[in-house]
Amino acid sequence: ATKPIKAVKLSNLAGAYWRGDQSRAQLTRIYGITFPKQKELTEYLEQIELANKADIVAEVETLRAVYYYQLLALFGGVPIVGDEEGEFLVDPDNPPVPITLAEVYDFSVSELEAARQVLPDEAPVYGRMTMAAADATLANLYLNAAVFRNSSDGISTSGYNSCMSTNTCDDAIAAADRVINSGIYELVDDWASNFTPDNVAVPEHLFVVQHSNA
Numbered sequence: 001a002t003k004p005i006k007a008v009k010l011s012n013l014a015g016a017y018w019r020g021d022q023s024r025a026q027l028t029r030i031y032g033i034t035f036p037k038q039k040e041l042t043e044y045l046e047q048i049e050l051a052n053k054a055d056i057v058a059e060v061e062t063l064r065a066v067y068y069y070q071l072l073a074l075f076g077g078v079p080i081v082g083d084e085e086g087e088f089l090v091d092p093d094n095p096p097v098p099i100t101l102a103e104v105y106d107f108s109v110s111e112l113e114a115a116r117q118v119l120p121d122e123a124p125v126y127g128r129m130t131m132a133a134a135d136a137t138l139a140n141l142y143l144n145a146a147v148f149r150n151s152s153d154g155i156s157t158s159g160y161n162s163c164m165s166t167n168t169c170d171d172a173i174a175a176a177d178r179v180i181n182s183g184i185y186e187l188v189d190d191w192a193s194n195f196t197p198d199n200v201a202v203p204e205h206l207f208v209v210q211h212s213n214a
Contacts (some may be wrong), residue, residue, distance in 0.1 A: 007041035008034045012124065017201050022193075058118035059129040065111040066137050066207075068104055072148055077101050105141065105148035112138050122184060126200055126210065132185060133207035135175045142172035179206065 012031040018024040035041040064082070071078045079096035080103075090096060116134040123130050141148065145168040146161035163169040179185055186203050188194065194202055 005034050006036060007038045008032060009041060009045065014125075015200065022198060022201055054118055055120070058115040061111045062115045062119065062129045062134050062137075065108040065115070066133070068108045068111075069137055069141055072101060072104050072108070073144075077104060080104065080107055101147075102149045105145065109138065109141055112141070121182065127208050129207065132179045132182060135178045136206050139172045139175035139179075142168040142175060 010030065010032045012029075014029045014031070015026050016029060017026055033041070033044070035044065068078070068080075077098045077100045079098050081090060081096055112134045116131050116138070119129055119131040119134055121131055143163050144161070145163050145166040149166050150161070163172055184203070185206060188202055188204050193199060194204055199205070
């Protein structure tokens with residue numbers, strides 16, 4: 001016998017190519033959950049909200065670390081803002097003081113190492129942060145630690161600054177291996193397919209920023 005569904009919640013939409021083949025039609029998956037009672041559904045959604053909050057915090061911290069990595073490469077030591085209450089309200093007449101390269105490096109690494117424990121293996125929605133994005137950034141940071149952790153006097157301007165001098169080569173390898181061995185990502189035969197408008201299913205992408213025509 002069947003009965004009417006009393007408590008239902010649509011949870012997500014996702015697109016995928018039939019059997020992963022980009023030449024085939026794109027399908028839409030509709031995800032939802034049901035419970036026999038509204039009270040049970042409400043309790044479940046409250047639990048999910050708490051879990052989602054941790055996921056969102058991890059994504060935000062990862063994004064912040066990614067951009068601090070970019071700031072390190074472009075400008076060196078920069079101020080760390082937003083870590084304490086009220087820090088986002090920067091007074092233009094009293095700007096925060098830049099800290100050293102090593103301090104920004106250590107901050108970024110610690111953020112990524114903590115966040116990667118919470119991030120999903122695969123993005124629930126295309127363009128969201130994943131563990132692989134955090135690991136790839138960590139690999140870059142560890143690989144360039146000799147530049148980021150040394151003073152200007154200790155940096156070679158004519159040759160490679162080896163991660164061996166900071167004992168972070170093994171950390172870089174481990175972070176890269178986590179991505180390579182995840183079974184999710186791989187190099188594609190057609191390199192140009194990474195940049196086509198319908199590149200959603202390309203398995204080479206670790207982190208993407210979506211653009212629209214709107």
